[in-house]
Amino acid sequence: MEGSLKPMDAEQLREYGHRMVDFIADYYKSIESFPVLSQVKPGYLTELLPESAPNDPECLQDIFDDILQKIIPGITHWQSPDYFAYFPSNSSTAGFLGEMLSAGLNIVGFSWVTSPAATELEVIVLDWLAKMLKLPNQFLSTGKGGGVIQGTASEAILVVLLAARDKILRKVGKKSLEKLVVYASDQTHSALQKACQIAGIFPENLRVLKTDLTSNYALSLEVVSEAISSDLSAGLIPFFICATVGTTSSAAVDPISELGKLAKAFNMWFHIDAAYAGSACICPEYRHYIDGVEEADSFGMNAHKWFLTNFDCSVLWVQDRSDLIQSLSTNPEYLKNKASQENAVVDFKDWQIPLGRRFRSLKLWLVLRLYGVANLQSYIRNHIRLAEQFEQLITSDSRFEVVAPRTFSLVCFRLIPPPNDQDNGYKLNHGLLDAVNSSGKIFLSHTVLSGNFILRFAVGAPLTEDRHIKTAWQVLREQATTLLKAY
Secondary structure (H helix, E strand, C coil), X not given: CHHHCCCCCHXXXXXHHHHHHHHHHHHHHCHXXXXXXXXXXXXXXXXXXXXXXXXXXXXXXXXXXXXXXXXXXXXXXXXXXXXXXXXXXXXXXXXXXXXXXXXXXXXXXXXXXXXHHHHHXXXXXXXXXXXXXXXXXXXXXXXXXXXXXXXXXXXXXXXXXXXXXXXXXXXXXXHHHHHEEEXXXXXXXXXXXXXXXXXXXXXXXXXXXXXXXXXXXXCCHHHHHHHHHHHHHCCCEEEEEEEEECCCCCCCECCHHHHHHXXXXXXXXXXXXXXXXXXXXXXXXXXXXXXXXXXXXXXXXXXXXXXXXXXXXXXXXXXXXXXXXXXXXXXXXXXXXXXXXXXCCCXXXXXXXXXXXXXXXXXXXXHHHHHXXXXXXXXXXXXXXXXXXXXXXXXXXXXXXEXXXXXXXXEEEEECCCCCCCCCCHHHHHHHHHHHHHCCCCECXXXXXXXXXXXXXXXXXXXXXXXXXXXXXXXXXXXXXXXXHHC
């Protein structure tokens, strides 16, 4: 049978599907046996695979063998309970099932008519999630706004920047593009810089405003106000502010309410990027971090980070969907249909960059239904509890220090350098990071805050338990001891 695999056959799919699910389940059972960070060298796979595709079919078991022997060694295991780098990218049984269902149905839902259920389920599920976050009614589909699933937060920032750009240019004229100014902090994700490059915003008109520990690395309202006033005096046009709830470096939270009011006062688009920490705001005790969201024109969070929804699933809400549609809509003859022409439906092709789109709402729907709000809240709270536990371990050892307030499940810390250290611990902490990651036991990433090299410990993998926090701390202590002896 394996030598004559058909493009699609129900019984072959059943057999192969069972075997693939068993393979993935076995991977998860043994995931702790693999080095968390792949230890291969660049180009390793070229030496292991043939130069061209096979002419004749190969059997599935041979492919499984190659995955284990050749692919798995080159995998960094994002779902490992010992993965603490970057931010999490959650997988779950529910998310996996939704992804599998989406792949099985394999629809291309760019407009309502191409699969009505795909559009309507996305509208409903994003209204559910908006209500969980207690977003204002204007972000719901029942009003002028609504939600849409993008691939990543980078795409979400790009589409709202384009909408904001076109909205202001309709007022001031297309020739004013060179005068448009964007405001963000030096902690804002680099996705904004890329979006500006794509949108044609002049590089010198992206204001990357400095933050420091005095504001816990949050964007200062006073600094933004001064920058806007200066640009207005120079004849420029301030039009876009991007605030963050949970910055990448330290999970800082910008002053949402104040920035929103400032943006409104100057008729600017206000976007909130809550890609990481937005998930935590389904818990009542963390909801206050997005107080002031009613002032925003758009709000985004990544369900694929910390919400048990497999990548990719970045959720974007806007207060006025017509802003997106005016900027991104196309209507060629070959896509025209009665429902769209009567304006009776939503066509999500006009809310995004590409035309085609996957049935991504299925996996979010399954996550919400199979886990429920209460379990999702408990899941978030447990990771924050584990981060608190790690933070306490750091503060219990006088050789280490926490360098930024822990707000959610990210702990920023460093090994304190000896007195009069020439680079203030930069080389020391870089060495600690390299030693820890090379061990294969845990995986951390880093950032730089106020010129200091900082280690980031982000709790969020679905399988992480108390014992993994203790193991990580043991690895860090042992490597630190070795480094300090040789320093």
